[in-house]
Amino acid sequence: MSSTLTVAPAPAAKEEQPRIVEAPKRHTGLKLLVVLAVWAVGYFLFHDRDTLARPFVQLNGLDRWFNHIRDVIQAAGQTNWFWHGVVGNFSDFVNSVIGWLQQLFSQPAAGRPVPQVGWLGVLAILGWIAYAMAGLRSAILVLVGTLLFGVLGYWGDSVDMLIVTLLSVLVSMAVGIPVGIAMARRRWVSTVVTPILDAMQTMPSFAYIPFFFVVFGPGATCAIMLTVVYSIPPLVRITEHGLRSVAAGTVEAAGSLGVTRGQLLRKVQLPMARRTIVLGINQCSLAALAMAVIAALINGPGLGPDVLAGLTNLDVGQGAVPGLLIVVVAIMLDRTTTAASERSEQHSRGERRMSRRANRIVLGAGLVVVAAAIYFSHFYIQAAQFPSALDVGSQLADGINQVTNTVVNAIDTLTLAFKNVISYGFLNPLQGLLADTPWWLMAPVLLAISWVLGGLRPLLITLVCEGVIFGVGLWNDTMITLTTTVVATVLVMIVALVLGVWTGRSRRADAVIRPILDGFQTIPPFVYLVPALALFGASRFTAIVAALAYAAPISVKLVADGIRGVSPATVEAARASGITSWQMIRKVQLPMSRSSIALAANQGLLYVLSMVVIGGMVGAGSLGYIVYSGFTQYNLLGKGLAAGIALTALGILLDRSARAVADRSGT
């Protein structure tokens, strides 16, 4: 380690090397081939028999039983101590809080044509909050974004969207941060909570909407609960991670000075993890927004219903304008929380542009302005109701429709060709193979595949999940969803490998591509359906394209990180041996980033699944559409619940198998 080191290790002190156990050869490829051959032959002999396909409106016993339960709960909602006393009152309470906020900020208040605080007041309040949290640039961004709410003609719904999202984020913070802290401080809490978080994050969001729908009924409470449940896991995880990753040496040094547990948390861990925790809030608010949009399906307030209307009318322009506003909200949330995170670091180090006092004075002056704005917006109609003269939303919608038509017509042949190649070359044969093979052959084939790829554990998990899917009577629909998912995942991985290798190898490509990926990742998934619908109409393909757009960024990033993570020393040594770029990619960088690629596939798969399900509403059919129909058709709710269960099983099956494969490739 240094030249002054005079120690010569004694031979006796040499460590004996452990015996290296060679991994047994697995012959994975060969075994897979055998399975595929058996499957193909079976399909050829027996196809279209015992596929368990079931007409859409046909209910089975379980569906009817679920419907019955729903009826019982609804009836009990009047009297029962739990359903009325606890759930009902809680529901009423949340509804009234939201109602109150809406009357305050977004919807006409009792006895007034406008809310208590009009647009000018809301604008001032939001700008002030952004300034206080994140500084001037974020404040300007928020002001412009908020003005767009009105300019595009969706003032009330946009503010509703913000109310639901921010309220959910506050609840998530109030619950999630203390839980994350407890997890970081007590191992048993972590042991108990982590599997719950795992389950919450593996389940496609669509899968549990029906359950909340049954318990809380449609409306704001249900929307808030869904949103909190969906957005809390990342915050809890990141909080725990942030606290845990405070350098062990620092914690130890603090310990050597005799800190108490409380002092350790307050003076060492929280300040050092502050930035990470604010990033957790960032993730949490983006997730909250994504879910708040989807809550449109259960009549949640906000912009979601506007997009949904556009989607169901197949009117791209009508969906695009509120979709655009959702993106605006996402950008506002993302930029503000990111800036707040960066600032919290400078803040804790006292590196501020302004002194604490100057900052206080500016904030105080701002408060005066806010108060004035609230006053005017309460008493003067011009400051209360956003001037409709400025509303350009409908012109924009028309414009978008025209442009879309022109563009879509111009590239019609191209998109059609793409669609046909994928559909006929890939999607249809695979769907035939998966969905038209008799279930008694398909089930063992899936078992065999998970065994060959992952081993015993995935096999058992697959067995259980198959049992559940079979049990709820949605085998055929699940296979169709699986087909779409597999095809989209393959496309995602092709994109991820090409772009990931490129960005991983070239700094310049990285500088260009990464911000785009970041941008894509802030957009709530629901919004992707709008452009996909514009290009491909209502079809399975729409969901696939939306899934591609939604899942590719995370996978590209993971692959790129893997490629970049290959030790520079190895790359240099390989280059010194004179290999070509292509050889470098194929023989060094790809094999060495295998575990990242496996992780990219795993994440891609989960993202794709959740999008494919949402895409059920615009032509992808199967499970997603059944869930969706459960909300819109009274009789189908039971079947929707069953589809939610099948989806959960499918999600777990895919996730665990993919994880097992990733673990294997990691070693």
Add this chain to the structure above:
Amino acid sequence: MSAPTIEPGAVRTGSAVEPALRVDSLWKIFGNRADKVIGTEDANLTRKQLQEKTGCVMAVKDVSFEVAPGEVFVVMGLSGSGKSTLVRCLTRLIEPTAGSVVMNGEDVTAADEGRLRELRRRHAAMVFQHFGLLPHRSVRDNISFGLEVRGTGRAERRKRAQDMVDLVGLSGYELSYPDQLSGGMQQRVGLARALAGDPDLLLFDEPFSALDPLIRRDMQNEVIRLHHEVGKTMVFITHDLAEALKLGDRILIMRDGEVVQVGTPDEVVGAPADDYVKDFVSDVPKSHVLTLRWVMRPAREGEADGAPALPADTIVREAARSVLAAEGPVRVIEDDRVVGVVDDEDILRVVVAEEH
């Protein structure tokens, strides 16, 4: 080399004075059923055998020693020999499996949580290899962190921190943040932080290993200077023999968690306890460490009467000039008694041996 046997009295542990630190058969075994090992046959196994058999890692095995007030006690050994574990057991940053640690007459191993915190706050402070500074606090706030934790008022904290900043030579950097400082400066902050609470005992875990050689030498001199100025008892961990010889009043050599030898630098170099230590010290320039006591031979009857005399603890290198200049042998005296003689040949044997 003809090495005389060590006289027990040569070890400077002033048994009359209460030791600053006494460690009594201390054990630390990592693993699930670690406490089941001690007292059984398994305790006699080597580290590797134990790990194979029980999965437990024997990090510190039956270590005992005493440190006198004001002494610099160095623990050294190769990587993995258990030094860090040992030093952490002293203030129970790692909970020892068995044995006792007594600090200034107080049994650390028996202290409850509150008492232990008090001990860490006031009596023993530690300096770490990787500094362990708080990145979100300025130099001044890092140094006064220990005082803040124990509830000292703000004004007093500031003043004390400023004194410490001056003491370690960081004046002008009070308001900098750790990541703006070089490694050597960061470790000065670590040192100042440890000194700020005015502890009786300073523990160092390889504090300079992460620094480059020149800075390391600076910092070693700094420790020597501070030791002169504040006179604290120090336990100093290192794997660098040169550092151990330079700083240590006494050196404890560890191997696989066990004590191999405890002694003054010249004892360790002059009379290595076994091949392991011998191998360790084989590259040390002996003439820089050994004293005349290690190279002298008994005087023959009437020999060297009236010849020049040198104290027995003179380093060989420093004695060489006078011995070589003298006609014939030179007398070696200790407590006004002649204990032996050295001549040119005895000196040259040590000096020339290093040429190979």
